[in-house]
Amino acid sequence: MGRKPCCSKEEGLNRGTWTATEDKILIEYIKAHGEGKWRSIPKAAGLKRCGKSCRLRWLNYLRPDIKRGNITRDEEDLIIRLHKLLGNRWSLIAGRLPGRTDNEIKNHWNSVLSKRAQVKEFDPTTKDEKKQRFISCSRKAPTSSGVIQGNAGRCTKVSFSPQQKVIGEDDSNTIVHTAPSMDVELVHETAVASGSSDGSFTLLSSKEENPSISRFAMDFGIGESSISETLASDFSQLSDFDFCDTNTVIYEYGTKDNGQALLSPEGMVGNWSGNDCVDANWDSDLGYLAAFLESTGDLTI
DNA sequence: AACTGACACAACCGCGACTGG
DNA sequence: CCCAGTCGCGGTTGTGTCAGT
Numbered sequence A: 001m002g003r004k005p006c007c008s009k010e011e012g013l014n015r016g017t018w019t020a021t022e023d024k025i026l027i028e029y030i031k032a033h034g035e036g037k038w039r040s041i042p043k044a045a046g047l048k049r050c051g052k053s054c055r056l057r058w059l060n061y062l063r064p065d066i067k068r069g070n071i072t073r074d075e076e077d078l079i080i081r082l083h084k085l086l087g088n089r090w091s092l093i094a095g096r097l098p099g100r101t102d103n104e105i106k107n108h109w110n111s112v113l114s115k116r117a118q119v120k121e122f123d124p125t126t127k128d129e130k131k132q133r134f135i136s137c138s139r140k141a142p143t144s145s146g147v148i149q150g151n152a153g154r155c156t157k158v159s160f161s162p163q164q165k166v167i168g169e170d171d172s173n174t175i176v177h178t179a180p181s182m183d184v185e186l187v188h189e190t191a192v193a194s195g196s197s198d199g200s201f202t203l204l205s206s207k208e209e210n211p212s213i214s215r216f217a218m219d220f221g222i223g224e225s226s227i228s229e230t231l232a233s234d235f236s237q238l239s240d241f242d243f244c245d246t247n248t249v250i251y252e253y254g255t256k257d258n259g260q261a262l263l264s265p266e267g268m269v270g271n272w273s274g275n276d277c278v279d280a281n282w283d284s285d286l287g288y289l290a291a292f293l294e295s296t297g298d299l300t301i
Numbered sequence B: 001a002a003c004t005g006a007c008a009c010a011a012c013c014g015c016g017a018c019t020g021g
Numbered sequence C: 001c002c003c004a005g006t007c008g009c010g011g012t013t014g015t016g017t018c019a020g021t
Helices: A020-033 A041-045 A051-062 A073-086 A090-095 A102-121 A124-139 A184-194 A227-238 A265-273 A282-296
Strands: A155-160 A165-169 A175-178 A216-220
Touching: A020 A041, A020 A051, A041 A051, A051 A102, A073 A090, A073 A102, A090 A102
Parallel strands: none
Antiparallel strands: A155 A216, A165 A175
């Protein structure tokens, strides 16, 4: 392809830590001319840096909306959950944490959170706890007390294909599916417990499944809700409470008459991750979800 | 006080994606 | 459609700081 060698290898360019003077020059230039055209910025601004370095410095350090200070516990929890959902998609994760950069989050993950997440993952009590909570939630009558509802779209349908398992069909001609690795019994139990004759909760897929959303699809009851909106708005709220708090009822299941099943994508993750059957194929399931999130963007489904 | 290892953070590097001619 | 230039991302490395010995 005849790619130009990396600009950092050009001779005569400063490398390493930026000086205060360089910072000032870059800030003033971007204030005057705006971001972008990184390649041309060093020359135009009179900096002996490569464009890449300027971009990195600006995005990770000099931008005015950067949030300084330690990452809070809430932010850490959010990062951990988003990482479970999205993997090492640091820019996506950073997009959900205003003022935080992907580099900052990546560094924090590598130095602190990865270890913490590992500890949690191998803690057998955590799994049982979550599973217990999932089952007990599913048996609860719809209630407003202690329910975190947030702005999440009401998840009325979730489908997986092609590896979905059909575990039943209800009156409304709707097939009940599960993710490839989901605990069929657990899902079915929840469906029954929800008392939704029309299949408003559970994990459902209509027979006329949209083929364009081939591997993973959610149908939100709130028409305007998009996945990205949900992620943007709801996750931040979810970060305000502790998923490990066994007294917290996270999800509310019900019929369409009383507000339907309120289940955030986050909640689904919570459910599935609490299931021993899920863990074996957990990564692939999340892969579907991540791919789905990416493919839909702001698309309302 | 000197040394050492762990940790945190900034920066670099290479690759794939995107874009415009 | 092809290609060169550019951008953005994620992995990795370098370096300063601090606590423990």
